[in-house]
Amino acid sequence: MPLKLNVGLSKKIGLPDYGSIGASVHLELELDSGAVGDPDRLRHQIRHLFGMAKSSVEAELINQQSVSQNGSGRGGEPRFNGDADGHATNGNHSPHHLNRRTATQSQIRAIRAIANRERLDLGQQLEKLGVRAVEDLGIQQASQLIDELKAQPAGTGGTR
Structure with missing residues (x-):
């Protein structure tokens, strides 16, 4: 049951x-x-x-x-x-919106802390989101990435 x-x-x-x-x-x-x-x-x-x-x-x-x-x-x-960009929310955001709200410093710190703790390489996740650096994320993208990183099973570090 x-x-x-x-x-x-x-x-x-x-x-x-x-x-x-x-x-x-x-x-x-x-x-x-x-x-x-x-x-x-x-x-x-x-x-x-x-x-x-x-x-x-x-x-x-x-x-x-x-x-x-x-x-x-x-x-x-x-x-x-x-979303904060003024566009309908669909989870996929282009990094090229003119009035795009960037990730907050708290979100950037959280992403880095989770990645460091889990020994994750953020390169692929950032590439999927269309950015090169954590600072280039939009506020919604950063939130989505934090949720994805938190959902990863413990000990799954390495390159991804």
């Missing part, structure tokens, strides 16, 4: 003039029943899901804040026009 693991995370941030933005994500993962008998494995899966939820919520809040700060209108309320 499969085991369902549900993880949810919500966060709200106050804005000037009594405004606020928020993001919420809920994930569900189906595990085999053997996970109950292996507490370490179960904890690892829970941490993994919470990590994915946290990075997704943080990325969405960063996106909303950047949209809000770029002339969203009255009262600091964000407008929602897709």
Whole structure:
């Protein structure tokens, strides 16, 4: 009998003039029943899901804040026009957009820290995203890369 693991995370941030933005994500993962008998494995899966939820919520809040700060209108309320580039979100971003929001310093540090900890060569991932350096990533690309790096099984370092 499969085991369902549900993880949810919500966060709200106050804005000037009594405004606020928020993001919420809920994930569900189906595990085999053997996970109950292996507490370490179960904890690892829970941490993994919470990590994915946290990075997704943080990325969405960063996106909303950047949209809000770029002339969203009255009262600091964000407008929602897709991604931070103002394009419909499809997960694939060209590095050549004129008004492209670049990755935050926190995202760059996180990518480098994960890559160093896991002994990963980021070359192929960056190439797939159409950039040469971590600093060239867009904010959404960086978020996507962080999620992918976190999803890698432990000890899968080496070249990729």
